[in-house]
Amino acid sequence: MIDSRVVKSVRMNMTEEMVERFVDAASRGDVAAVSSLISRCASLLDRPGANGWNALMLAARNGHYTVTETLLSHGADRLVVNRSSQTAYDIAKFWGHTHIGNLLLGTDNQSQHILATTDPSQEIYFSAEPLDRLSERRSDATWQQDKQNRPDSVFLLFSELSPLVHSLEPSTGSGAQTSLCRFSSSLVKELLLKPGSVLVFLGVERRRPSSSPETSSEPSAWFAINSTEDPEVLLKLGGEKDLFWARRPNRDLLNFSQDEAGILAQARAVLAWHSRYAFCPTCGSSSRSEEAGYKRTCTNASCSSLQGVHNTSYPRVDPVVIMLVLHPDGEQCLLGRKKVFPTGMFSCLAGFIEPGESVESAVRREVEEESGVKVGSVRYVACQPWPVPSSLMIGCLAVALSTDIKVDENEIEEARWFPRQKVIDALFRGGSPVLLLSPQQTIAHQLVKHWIGCNSNL
Numbered sequence: 001m002i003d004s005r006v007v008k009s010v011r012m013n014m015t016e017e018m019v020e021r022f023v024d025a026a027s028r029g030d031v032a033a034v035s036s037l038i039s040r041c042a043s044l045l046d047r048p049g050a051n052g053w054n055a056l057m058l059a060a061r062n063g064h065y066t067v068t069e070t071l072l073s074h075g076a077d078r079l080v081v082n083r084s085s086q087t088a089y090d091i092a093k094f095w096g097h098t099h100i101g102n103l104l105l106g107t108d109n110q111s112q113h114i115l116a117t118t119d120p121s122q123e124i125y126f127s128a129e130p131l132d133r134l135s136e137r138r139s140d141a142t143w144q145q146d147k148q149n150r151p152d153s154v155f156l157l158f159s160e161l162s163p164l165v166h167s168l169e170p171s172t173g174s175g176a177q178t179s180l181c182r183f184s185s186s187l188v189k190e191l192l193l194k195p196g197s198v199l200v201f202l203g204v205e206r207r208r209p210s211s212s213p214e215t216s217s218e219p220s221a222w223f224a225i226n227s228t229e230d231p232e233v234l235l236k237l238g239g240e241k242d243l244f245w246a247r248r249p250n251r252d253l254l255n256f257s258q259d260e261a262g263i264l265a266q267a268r269a270v271l272a273w274h275s276r277y278a279f280c281p282t283c284g285s286s287s288r289s290e291e292a293g294y295k296r297t298c299t300n301a302s303c304s305s306l307q308g309v310h311n312t313s314y315p316r317v318d319p320v321v322i323m324l325v326l327h328p329d330g331e332q333c334l335l336g337r338k339k340v341f342p343t344g345m346f347s348c349l350a351g352f353i354e355p356g357e358s359v360e361s362a363v364r365r366e367v368e369e370e371s372g373v374k375v376g377s378v379r380y381v382a383c384q385p386w387p388v389p390s391s392l393m394i395g396c397l398a399v400a401l402s403t404d405i406k407v408d409e410n411e412i413e414e415a416r417w418f419p420r421q422k423v424i425d426a427l428f429r430g431g432s433p434v435l436l437l438s439p440q441q442t443i444a445h446q447l448v449k450h451w452i453g454c455n456s457n458l
């Protein structure tokens with residue numbers, strides 16, 4: 001006679017083994033095995049393996065989009081937590097799998113649609129890093145000179161901080177309308193000898209475009225030059241091509257591919273710093289560029305800036321907080337408009353962080369100064385380099401403690417609470433006379449989108 005306890009224990013072992021096979025398949029991204037196991041035993045879906053992680057968490061951990069999709073389509077519960085109280089979404093976010101995070105946030109077709117549109121690559125404009133900055137090479141003069149002479153090195157040209165660009169055919173499909181004009185060393189050789197030229201080493205390519213021929217085994221180096229020569233004369237350097245200067249910072253700089261925007265953010269901010277720090281901030285003597293454009297040193301041998309390390313010798317970044325303030329009811333957000341905005345346009349409030357201030361304090365202070373609204377909790381979401389001239393926009397969501405609005409008229413013309421539906425309409429159905437948001441390349445736009453995405457899961 002078979003002991004029923006033995007049968008039960010054998011059954012348990014078989015189930016546990018099946019759970020382990022199932023979570024292992026999800027962890028490896030094996031969609032076929034995941035689907036086949038669910039069809040045999042639907043109760044496997046949310047079962048955790050021995051380490052407390054279920055299939056959805058492991059698929060999220062390892063970036064397996066199709067497995068995540070399959071599990072969700074079978075009704076996997078996205079709110080289950082592991083022993084560290086993390087949901088699959090928390091795990092996807094932690095490991096940087098934004099597209100899976102977005103998938104996990106969606107609860108129905110409508111929000112899936114909304115979230116899908118948030119991901120044309122999910123990168124924040126100006127924040128791509130296609131070049132390896134190789135900071136350790138900046139003080140290696142021989143290496144720098146060698147790179148400057150190589151035929152495959154790329155030089156970008158700026159005049160008064162405006163890059164030289166050319167238009168792209170819409171058929172490139174990248175969504176970019178303009179592209180940075182790339183010069184070779186032979187074309188810029190003479191320009192580099194002019195006293196008004198500033199050269200900055202940007203880095204070397206992390207990946208070589210597959211279409212380009214393998215001219216060398218080393219990745220190409222990129223440089224940026226700001227020139228004070230006559231812009232009309234400089235244009236001729238590009239030969240017959242149809243080139244122009246991208247002069248309007250807040251408009252013309254938003255038309256590049258993600259990669260070029262990242263390079264531009266670095267180049268323009270460092271060049272802007274050179275143009276503003278021609279003289280030493282400590283003693284007023286002239287300063288000269290060193291370390292491949294990443295340091296300016298005072299030419300006065302007795303200047304105290306030559307003793308020790310001084311931040312005035314290095315490129316500057318100004319931190320700015322930019323925040324989407326949410327109404328305590330969770331269903332409205334606070335947006336403001338400056339006088340200079342186009343009609344109907346509202347955006348997130350923003351302001352420079354002051355010395356001795358934390359991000360959270362700056363958010364609370366700026367919101368109260370500009371709108372009179374008091375803010376409680378603040379959560380960091382993402383940041384954006386903003387090379388006009390060299391801010392770092394630190395994007396946060398914040399929750400209001402009070403709702404009465406009293407604007408600082410010097411800064412803001414109007415601030416209002418906008419209901420979620422109005423914001424969704426403005427985001428996905430184009431702007432309306434009631435609410436026009438800033439372009440998608442701005443972090444203000446991305447913060448609003450992020451809120452809508454998060455909220456769809458509430």
Ligand SMILES: NC(=O)C1=CN([C@@H]2O[C@H](COP(=O)(O)OP(=O)(O)OC[C@H]3O[C@@H](n4cnc5c(N)ncnc54)[C@H](O)[C@@H]3O)[C@@H](O)[C@H]2O)C=CC1
Pocket residue numbers: 318320322347348349350351352366384386388391393411438442443444445
């Ligand atoms: N990427 C995006 O989505 C957005 C970017 N921004 C950028 O954020 C920056 C700051 O926003 P605001 O509302 O203008 O800041 P704000 O609210 O602090 O007010 C600007 C005023 O702050 C003072 N100020 C303090 N520190 C400064 C510094 N380091 N540089 C210049 N002025 C300083 C000046 O008096 C200036 O007029 C702007 O330069 C703007 O370009 C603003 C909104 C959206």
Ligand SMILES: [Mg+2]
Pocket residue numbers: 350351352366369370411
């Ligand atoms: Mg302000």
Ligand SMILES: [Mg+2]
Pocket residue numbers: 349350351352366370411
């Ligand atoms: Mg402001």
Ligand SMILES: [Mg+2]
Pocket residue numbers: 351352366
């Ligand atoms: Mg301020």
Ligand SMILES: [Zn+2]
Pocket residue numbers: 280281282283284285298299300303304305
């Ligand atoms: Zn000095």
